[in-house]
Amino acid sequence: MLCIPGIAGMSPGSVQSHPNCSAPIQLGHDLRTKPLLSKPYGTYSTCEHECPVVFSLKIIGITVPRLKQPGESVTLVCEYDLEGGKLYSVKWYRDNEEFYRYMPGLIPPQHAHRLDGVKVDLEKSSARRVYLRNLTLKSRGLYRCEISAEKPSFHSAHSEAFMEIYYFPRVSPQIVGHEHPYKAHEPLDVNCTSAESFPAPELQWHINGKKVTDQSWLVAYEPTASSQGLMVSTLGLRAPARSHMRIRCTATFETHKRERIVSIVTSAAHRRQFQALIMLAYLCVHYFYDTT
Structure with missing residues (x-):
């Protein structure tokens, strides 16, 4: 195969590389090669060896x-x-x-x-x-x-x-710190911890169905690794306590989700519940004596 790079003005016998040939090009008359074009010296060139056929992939x-x-x-x-x-x-x-x-x-x-x-x-x-x-x-x-x-x-x-x-077990996250009554407007001291998973799941808090976005209420902890290479996530909640407060912690990975819901009892609500129980007990006792 002969190459015609179109190089003109070079003296016979000079050597030039061609981009499509790995071998040098011999310019001018070459007795071993039949000229392709009937033009003077320096107006055509031939490859000393055949040009390789280049296949793409x-x-x-x-x-x-x-x-x-x-x-x-x-x-x-x-x-x-x-x-x-x-x-x-x-x-x-x-x-x-x-x-x-x-x-x-x-x-x-x-x-x-x-x-x-x-x-x-x-x-x-x-x-x-x-x-x-x-x-x-x-x-x-x-x-x-x-x-x-x-x-x-x-x-x-x-x-x-x-x-x-990924490993995401069918275990709901754990919530701690909600067991005792809180005073009204007292900051909660509640943490949510995921089950051992991989990678570490994302945790979110919701209060009465509304996602918590106030970063001052959230305490983010670094995920910790277990002995088997699994990860545990923990997220704290420091929102002010109020009556009739239901909090939900959700652990998510991609489309998978696990959650747990607990209720927060404030001191005032706790007293009202206690008084209601006393009143109920009092009424029950009177009803018992009235019917006997």
Whole structure:
């Protein structure tokens, strides 16, 4: 194959690189090459070797689930188009660490690397998909598919997506500090603590059905880690106490939600309840004597 870069004004015998050729271009008359154009020296050029045919490649799409739970399995898919080229390798990475490769030139073509939280099932994996079984919390991360073409181009392309592994038990958050009566307008000393989860869930307070947005009423604590790597969230509430006060704490992760509702008793309300109980007892006693 001959290249015509359109370079003029160069002396015969000089050498020039062409962007489409890896070999230098010999300008001028070349007895080994039949001239393509009947023009004077310096008006055409030939490649000393044939120009390589350049094949492109591209990744059409990558399938990585956004959310999975421990113990589940997942199939990661990498769809690509070699556009006439030949596949050299497909490699998968989690957080820049390779865990699977497929190379059709090798026997066997598949190979899995040890990586904490990543267990590859080779029998269910191929050039376009990799099957991971028994996911754990350590399986979360950024997954990247990288494809490479065979020589002479060795072009490559990649695409990536993040997979989160979550654990959100069916346990409502706990509320402490509401057990004793409060004086009217006295700041509450109430905390809400989530169950062990991963990642740490978001907590919100509601008073009589209305979300608490006053930051001066909220006390945010840093999430704490358990021995198993799970996280616990805690959020305090310091709103002024008032009668007929129902507070709700909600723990959320994505579309999942757990909540608990308790009532706050103020001193005045407590006294009224106590007086009502005394009155009820008094009426019951009189009713008993009147009927006997």
